[in-house]
Amino acid sequence: MGIISRAFHGRPREPDAKLPPGQYLVHDFPVLSAGPTPRVPLDRWEFSIDTAEGPVHRWSWEEFLALPQETPTVDLHCVTKWSKFGTGWKGVSLDVLMEDVESAAEYALAYSYGGYTTNLPLEDLLDGKAWVVHEFDGEELEPPHGGPARLLVPHLYLWKSAKWIKGIRLLNEDWPGFWETAGYHNYGDPWREQRYDGD
Amino acid sequence: MDYQDGNALAGPLSEIFSLDVTVAQGKCAACGLRGPLAQLHVYGPDPGLVARCPSCEEVVLTLVRGPNDAWLDLRGSVSLRIPIAE
Ligand SMILES: [Zn+2]
Numbered sequence: 166m167g168i169i170s171r172a173f174h175g176r177p178r179e180p181d182a183k184l185p186p187g188q189y190l191v192h193d194f195p196v197l198s199a200g201p202t203p204r205v206p207l208d209r210w211e212f213s214i215d216t217a218e219g220p221v222h223r224w225s226w227e228e229f230l231a232l233p234q235e236t237p238t239v240d241l242h243c244v245t246k247w248s249k250f251g252t253g254w255k256g257v258s259l260d261v262l263m264e265d266v267e268s269a270a271e272y273a274l275a276y277s278y279g280g281y282t283t284n285l286p287l288e289d290l291l292d293g294k295a296w297v298v299h300e301f302d303g304e305e306l307e308p309p310h311g312g313p314a315r316l317l318v319p320h321l322y323l324w325k326s327a328k329w330i331k332g333i334r335l336l337n338e339d340w341p342g343f344w345e346t347a348g349y350h351n352y353g354d355p356w357r358e359q360r361y362d363g364d
Numbered sequence: 365m366d367y368q369d370g371n372a373l374a375g376p377l378s379e380i381f382s383l384d385v386t387v388a389q390g391k392c393a394a395c396g397l398r399g400p401l402a403q404l405h406v407y408g409p410d411p412g413l414v415a416r417c418p419s420c421e422e423v424v425l426t427l428v429r430g431p432n433d434a435w436l437d438l439r440g441s442v443s444l445r446i447p448i449a450e
Contacts, residue, residue, distance in 0.1 A: 197408075197410050198407050199407050199408070199414040200407055280422075324411060343423075347412055347437045348437070361430040
């Protein structure tokens with residue numbers, strides 16, 4: 166009986182279907198930083214979307230909070246190999262922010278207070294895949310985690326979810342951002358382990 | 365041909381990269397401040413080392429270390445002045 170049950174229970178465990186290759190699960194929320202944490206007063210905060218061809222779309226903090234809000238619960242995958250499951254956010258879908266923006270652009274460059282940038286195909290920001298969030302776990306988003314507001318693009322490695330977001334520039338050509346020009350992958354799909362340039 | 369291929373860099377660069385580069389004098393591309401690399405403000409190490417100018421906080425250099433490669437990006441330095449003992 167012992168042998169049989171050991172054989173029965175001893176099959177290799179199914180890999181966790183929610184954990185991308187090479188990742189491990191954490192329960193805290195590590196903070197990685199590439200510079201000083203910007204402190205952005207809300208009365209001077211502004212988010213904008215600009216294009217090569219049309220007018221700049223701008224939102225003040227009050228205007229941003231007045232937009233329809235969503236509360237996505239998503240898994241996060243950091244390129245430094247930690248993943249965190251079931252994180253709860255509140256913010257505005259990029260589909261809402263892009264509603265009145267007309268552009269033929271295929272690429273986006275997110276830029277932040279403090280100077281950080283990251284690039285991604287525009288389609289990765291649309292169709293319910295990305296948000297600008299201002300609450301985490303029911304609380305206002307703390308500056309170390311990107312507050313007052315950060316980009317959230319959970320299907321890509323977390324460096325694409327720019328903290329302290331200030332705006333998005335729509336571009337006809339891809340324009341690699343901060344980490345993408347420093348050795349990291351241009352796209353960053355955790356399920357294909359696109360960590361470094363050339364992966 | 366009026367140039368050599370990059371193999372001509374091997375000797376001169378190996379001399380420099382074997383030194384303690386923290387004593388090298390860097391010049392910030394953003395504000396022009398000169399100073400030893402040891403005075404830069406360094407963030408990281410993950411996802412990469414980011415060294416910033418102590419005066420203007422602009423990025424002077426980044427160093428990303430992967431399992432098989434390292435990427436050194438001197439994007440924000442005009443030059444490095446490296447003392448070489450005779
Ligand atoms: Zn400087």
